[in-house]
Amino acid sequence: MIVFLQQLINGLSVGAVYALIALGYTMVYGILRFINFAHSDVFMVGAYCGFYCSRLDSGHTLAGGLLVMAIAMVACALLGIIIERLAYRPLRGSSNLAVLITAIGVSLLLENAAQLVFGADPKAFPALFPERNFTSQAGLTVSSNQLLVLAVTAVLLVALQWIVLHTKIGTAMRAVAFNHQAAALMGINVDRVISFTFGLGSALAAAGGILYAMNYPSIDPYMGTLPGLKAFVAAVLGGIGNIPGAALGGFLLGLIETLVKGSKFSTYSDAIAFAVLILILLFRPAGLLGKFQVEKV
Amino acid sequence: MLSIQNLSVSYGAIAALHGISFEVGPGEIVTLIGSNGAGKTSTLRAISGLIKSRGKILYQGRDLANLPPHEIVAAGISHVPEGRMIFANLTVAENLAMGAYLQKDKGGIERDRQFVFGMFPRLAERRQQVAGTLSGGEQQMLAIGRALMSRPKFLMLDEPSLGIAPILVKTIFEKIVEINRQQGLAILLVEQNANLALEISRHGCVLETGQIILRDSSAALRENPKVRAAYLGGV
Numbered sequence: 279m280i281v282f283l284q285q286l287i288n289g290l291s292v293g294a295v296y297a298l299i300a301l302g303y304t305m306v307y308g309i310l311r312f313i314n315f316a317h318s319d320v321f322m323v324g325a326y327c328g329f330y331c332s333r334l335d336s337g338h339t340l341a342g343g344l345l346v347m348a349i350a351m352v353a354c355a356l357l358g359i360i361i362e363r364l365a366y367r368p369l370r371g372s373s374n375l376a377v378l379i380t381a382i383g384v385s386l387l388l389e390n391a392a393q394l395v396f397g398a399d400p401k402a403f404p405a406l407f408p409e410r411n412f413t414s415q416a417g418l419t420v421s422s423n424q425l426l427v428l429a430v431t432a433v434l435l436v437a438l439q440w441i442v443l444h445t446k447i448g449t450a451m452r453a454v455a456f457n458h459q460a461a462a463l464m465g466i467n468v469d470r471v472i473s474f475t476f477g478l479g480s481a482l483a484a485a486g487g488i489l490y491a492m493n494y495p496s497i498d499p500y501m502g503t504l505p506g507l508k509a510f511v512a513a514v515l516g517g518i519g520n521i522p523g524a525a526l527g528g529f530l531l532g533l534i535e536t537l538v539k540g541s542k543f544s545t546y547s548d549a550i551a552f553a554v555l556i557l558i559l560l561f562r563p564a565g566l567l568g569k570f571q572v573e574k575v
Numbered sequence: 576m577l578s579i580q581n582l583s584v585s586y587g588a589i590a591a592l593h594g595i596s597f598e599v600g601p602g603e604i605v606t607l608i609g610s611n612g613a614g615k616t617s618t619l620r621a622i623s624g625l626i627k628s629r630g631k632i633l634y635q636g637r638d639l640a641n642l643p644p645h646e647i648v649a650a651g652i653s654h655v656p657e658g659r660m661i662f663a664n665l666t667v668a669e670n671l672a673m674g675a676y677l678q679k680d681k682g683g684i685e686r687d688r689q690f691v692f693g694m695f696p697r698l699a700e701r702r703q704q705v706a707g708t709l710s711g712g713e714q715q716m717l718a719i720g721r722a723l724m725s726r727p728k729f730l731m732l733d734e735p736s737l738g739i740a741p742i743l744v745k746t747i748f749e750k751i752v753e754i755n756r757q758q759g760l761a762i763l764l765v766e767q768n769a770n771l772a773l774e775i776s777r778h779g780c781v782l783e784t785g786q787i788i789l790r791d792s793s794a795a796l797r798e799n800p801k802v803r804a805a806y807l808g809g810v
């Protein structure tokens with residue numbers, strides 16, 4: 279039981295990061311119907327922002343750490359908006375393949391630029407927050423970092439859900455996702471909504487990057503690749519384009535991975551995500567929460 | 576109010592409109608009739624900025640040609656598109672809120688909502704329902720209500736009777752007349768159901784393969800033997 283609970287907590291805190299990244303994939307897919315492969319590199323840049331901004335937070339206080347995270351989120355939101363503006367907007371109306379290839383190009387560009395700017399060597403990620411371990415009498419151990427990951431993710435998910443469901447811009451996001459032209463006929467500036475979506479997704483990825491780096495204490499320009507792929511699987515698992523689905527898919531994938539890690543198949547823990555991808559594509563291609571919408575006449 | 580001058584639209588190498596011209600006066604209902612593929616939808620889409628065009632679209636003296644759609648809405652033109660295009664994933668209330676996207680004053684928006692609910696009580700009953708679950712006729716009511724939420728001075732309707740139960744078609748046409756009378760809204764109406772459209776409009780244009788071949792008062796068009804043979808079922 280203790281082992282299971284321990285795995286559960288570990289799995290959720292891994293999955294939280296996947297969930298945060300997966301949301302960006304799924305929101306952009308929902309609106310533009312393409313996979314933004316550069317998203318995992320925004321996640322990486324988020325971690326580097328955390329690394330450099332951590333110098334502001336020499337006392338390792340909770341407030342300081344949260345401030346660092348907020349700065350990284352704003353910086354990456356701008357990065358996401360700029361990427362969309364420069365790389366994807368000129369291709370609006372082009373073939374999906376052209377956009378996909380561009381996304382891969384942007385990803386390579388960001389990775390190589392990061393090598394130039396940040397250096398290719400892995401860097402030790404500093405402790406942003408005060409750290410403690412809590413151990414129960416029965417032997418269950420939870421680190422303050424794990425709790426922080428879960429708490430921050432929960433707050434961000436609730437905030438995102440609130441924006442999407444209860445604000446004007448969030449409703450406009452759903453309207454644009456359903457039909458660009460109909461949204462434009464309402465007076466919605468569709469390009470602005472797309473920018474907002476990139477900004478939102480990128481901010482979440484930045485938070486994910488910092489939370490990830492806190493628990494895997496070194497960062498490098500290619501650190502986004504594997505979590506990015508897994509988060510993509512999480513988005514597909516939940517139903518690509520579906521926001522609660524991406525969160526669910528992230529947590530589920532984190533749990534599955536942690537369970538595999540704790541079993542005798544532990545060497546396959548990185549591969550399990552791809553097994554999940556194949557299974558979901560075979561048996562439920564629309565994902566767990568995705569549904570094919572039928573237009574009524 | 577609206578003066579279309581020499582408007583042309585092409586899809587790639589294929590021309591859909593060959594320099595058409597017509598006018599809609601203030602408070603007037605003008606009908607555009609024509610068979611399938613004549614270019615009616617293309618005309619409306621060019622006016623609302625959804626597709627590129629050549630020529631002039633003068634609205635209250637200003638040329639709106641090729642402005643982005645959100646600026647056309649801001650200028651006071653609202654377009655109920657062919658096939659309704661309601662947001663099936665949003666509730667009725669959210670659809671109306673999107674119609675009011677450019678409106679800032681909460682009180683005014685609420686008044687407009689009540690006006691729409693007064694006109695289409697069914698929408699009021701279903702305000703929290705997801706719009707995709709409405710019947711075709713209710714979706715058309717929602718599409719019209721949503722268009723009114725932007726407080727237009729000029730309304731364009733693309734085949735509002737398409738795919739709707741005949742009894743609801745009558746209701747919807749009555750509402751169109753009501754909107755026109757009560758709000759003094761100018762309306763450009765596209766219809767294949769030419770009988771009905773010519774009954775409620777003052778003027779009409781007949782569009783054939785991208786050209787306007789006839790322009791007259793609706794009463795005269797209804798008596799025109801050519802129009803009767805081609806569009807009014809020869810009655």
Ligand SMILES: Nc1ncnc2c1ncn2[C@@H]1O[C@H](COP(=O)(O)OP(=O)(O)O)[C@@H](O)[C@H]1O
Nearest residue numbers: 586589591609610611612613614615616617618
């Ligand atoms: N998206 C499009 N791409 C290519 N051709 C189009 C497109 N939309 C319409 N057309 C063509 O333009 C012409 C006019 O179409 P349309 O404006 O939809 O006519 P209507 O509304 O009168 O039925 C038709 O020949 C149609 O095939």
Ligand SMILES: [Mg+2]
Nearest residue numbers: 615616617657
């Ligand atoms: Mg048409």
